[in-house]
Amino acid sequence: MSATVMASDRKCDPVISKLITSLKETESLTDEQDLGFLQNLLQSKELNALVNVHSKVAKINKDDRIAPLLSASMQVLLEILELLAPRCHVSPLCKEIFHLLQTPHLQSLLFAHDSIAQKDFYPHLPDIPIEVDEDEETIKIVQLVKSNEPLGATIKTDEDTGKIIIARIMHGGAADRSGLIHVGDEVIEVNSINVEGKTPSDVLSILQNSEGTITFKLVPSDGKLDQRESKVRVKAYFNYEPENDPYIPCKEAGLGFQRGDILHIVSQDDSYWWQARKEGDKTTRAGLIPSRALQERRILHERSQKESNGDAKKGSCASICSTPPGSPNPNNTCGGPKTKKIMYDTAENDDFDREMIATYEEVAKLYPRLGIFRPIVLIGAPGVGRNELKRRLVARDPEKYKSPVPYTTRPMRPGEVAGREYLFVTRAKMESDIAAGKFIEHGEYKGHLYGTAAESVKSIINAGCVCVIGPHYQALKSLRTAQLKPYIIHIRTPTFDELKKSRTKARARSTFDETNSRGFTDEEFLEMIKSDERINLLYGHFCDDEIVNEDLTEAFEKLVNLANKSESEPLWAPASWVQ
Numbered sequence: 322m323s324a325t326v327m328a329s330d331r332k333c334d335p336v337i338s339k340l341i342t343s344l345k346e347t348e349s350l351t352d353e354q355d356l357g358f359l360q361n362l363l364q365s366k367e368l369n370a371l372v373n374v375h376s377k378v379a380k381i382n383k384d385d386r387i388a389p390l391l392s393a394s395m396q397v398l399l400e401i402l403e404l405l406a407p408r409c410h411v412s413p414l415c416k417e418i419f420h421l422l423q424t425p426h427l428q429s430l431l432f433a434h435d436s437i438a439q440k441d442f443y444p445h446l447p448d449i450p451i452e453v454d455e456d457e458e459t460i461k462i463v464q465l466v467k468s469n470e471p472l473g474a475t476i477k478t479d480e481d482t483g484k485i486i487i488a489r490i491m492h493g494g495a496a497d498r499s500g501l502i503h504v505g506d507e508v509i510e511v512n513s514i515n516v517e518g519k520t521p522s523d524v525l526s527i528l529q530n531s532e533g534t535i536t537f538k539l540v541p542s543d544g545k546l547d548q549r550e551s552k553v554r555v556k557a558y559f560n561y562e563p564e565n566d567p568y569i570p571c572k573e574a575g576l577g578f579q580r581g582d583i584l585h586i587v588s589q590d591d592s593y594w595w596q597a598r599k600e601g602d603k604t605t606r607a608g609l610i611p612s613r614a615l616q617e618r619r620i621l622h623e624r625s626q627k628e629s630n631g632d633a634k635k636g637s638c639a640s641i642c643s644t645p646p647g648s649p650n651p652n653n654t655c656g657g658p659k660t661k662k663i664m665y666d667t668a669e670n671d672d673f674d675r676e677m678i679a680t681y682e683e684v685a686k687l688y689p690r691l692g693i694f695r696p697i698v699l700i701g702a703p704g705v706g707r708n709e710l711k712r713r714l715v716a717r718d719p720e721k722y723k724s725p726v727p728y729t730t731r732p733m734r735p736g737e738v739a740g741r742e743y744l745f746v747t748r749a750k751m752e753s754d755i756a757a758g759k760f761i762e763h764g765e766y767k768g769h770l771y772g773t774a775a776e777s778v779k780s781i782i783n784a785g786c787v788c789v790i791g792p793h794y795q796a797l798k799s800l801r802t803a804q805l806k807p808y809i810i811h812i813r814t815p816t817f818d819e820l821k822k823s824r825t826k827a828r829a830r831s832t833f834d835e836t837n838s839r840g841f842t843d844e845e846f847l848e849m850i851k852s853d854e855r856i857n858l859l860y861g862h863f864c865d866d867e868i869v870n871e872d873l874t875e876a877f878e879k880l881v882n883l884a885n886k887s888e889s890e891p892l893w894a895p896a897s898w899v900q
């Protein structure tokens with residue numbers, strides 16, 4: 322028995338009626354069961370309703386009056402947002418339009434509009450297979466005119482058959498744009514030269530030596546691979562130079578980049594070599610970059626090599642090292658003064674960071690939200706000037722920029738007000754809160770605990786103010802979350818000479834020795850630079866920007882500009898923060 326709802330009480334679509342009539346006349350359908358099934362299906366209410374909708378949409382589509390003016394209104398909206406963003410703090414009108422254009426309802430409406438305009442609702446049906454004689458081989462002849470532009474395709478020898486095949490087509494390259502060459506196509510001839518038994522480099526030299534038109538004789542691959550571009554954007558966490566990479570399949574096809582560059586990954590089809598373009602780059606052809614998996618392997622390989630070299634070195638210097646190996650203390654350096662006020666600790670140490678394999682991070686544009694500001698986090702080497710810059714920013718507009726009040730277990734001193742200098746708590750309470758992960762940073766000084774609670778940061782954000790903090794760099798682990806969405810700035814040291822000159826001129830006070838008010842020593846300057854390099858190596862990729870703190874006025878001006886930028890412009894951030 323069929324559960325299909327019949328459309329017998331309604332008028333069938335004329336085409337369906339015709340089909341039902343012809344069904345009855347079909348002699349080849351002798352099986353009663355098949356006939357019954359088809360009749361039921363054609364008369365079903367669901368099918369008729371669908372055909373009805375389809376006919377109406379098809380009829381409407383024929384009407385030119387409702388043709389869309391554009392099919393990428395979301396793209397236009399994003400471009401307008403980018404244009405408006407820097408003007409938001411200048412004009413309230415711009416700000417209003419900016420936030421209006423960001424509303425999810427409007428964006429969903431435009432998104433739906435674009436899907437309809439692009440006819441994205443049509444099902445993607447597989448190509449109807451053409452019946453070909455299995456013994457007959459289809460061959461296509463492709464002619465391309467040689468220009469300065471590379472072909473944008475790589476070839477390889479098929480491991481099973483030994484034949485030369487197209488390994489990849491670079492998105493936007495000449496081969497891709499021709500639409501005639503596909504991944505998996507077998508190359509039989511190049512300019513009438515049979516390539517059977519030849520290596521990919523033989524074929525390459527044929528190509529290099531040919532002038533004008535290049536003619537390929539190809540056996541098309543069975544299945545056409547989907548060459549649609551992916552929309553993934555990543556932030557690179559390492560520098561890449563294809564010309565110095567011995568493993569890249571084709572150096573000319575490589576895309577070099579710097580740490581911090583935003584890359585548009587257009588294809589991840591190949592597990593080792595992705596295709597990418599630099600974000601904002603107008604060139605259409607994508608380039609090859611190592612995939613995440615490949616880069617992770619390389620880093621692990623490099624590390625294991627370094628470790629084995631390091632072990633050898635450690636062994637040879639064991640007799641002259643007094644400190645046990647593997648006990649780094651970023652706050653107190655061997656030989657330096659040891660009375661740093663707050664030695665910030667987080668639950669984990671730098672070993673955690675060494676474990677991390679920094680390759681790429683998926684990013685998306687994070688748009689400013691009305692009345693919710695990203696906290697500004699200044700990290701840097703101890704003594705570099707984070708507190709000075711933070712103090713100046715808060716002093717510039719105390720209603721807007723606020724620093725969280727730290728907690729302490731030390732007793733209140735005369736003249737202090739609870740909640741102004743510190744929030745005073747018992748040791749037991751603070752220890753249990755630290756254990757519960759409620760502190761973004763904490764440390765001990767002269768037998769008392771000090772620290773900043775995550776909740777203090779959150780309450781400043783919730784009050785509609787910009788929270789400014791200058792924590793120890795290890796606190797980034799607990800701060801860099803989707804909830805807080807921090808804007809992280811690395812305050813960097815200038816060169817030794819610039820550092821010494823600027824601090825001496827300003828009579829800067831050393832933060833390495835709280836018991837004496839004195840200037841920095843050369844040793845401390847060197848330590849600052851070393852620490853800055855270390856932070857850059859371990860945490861630089863987490864930073865949104867950096868400021869070299871040589872001239873204080875200039876550094877502060879840059880900080881103000883970056884603070885404005887973080888409040889008003891759409892900026893790249895981890896994709897998980899945007900969803």
Ligand SMILES: Nc1ncnc2c1ncn2[C@@H]1O[C@H](COP(=O)(O)OP(=O)(O)OP(=O)(O)O)[C@@H](O)[C@H]1O
Nearest residue numbers: 703704705706707708709823827829830832871873
């Ligand atoms: N660009 C600069 N030129 C001259 N002096 C500076 C500059 N930046 C900071 N200073 C001075 O250097 C000293 C240390 O700065 P600050 O207290 O801000 O360092 P910090 O990074 O917060 O260090 P710590 O984390 O150790 O407390 C202060 O006297 C400050 O005024």
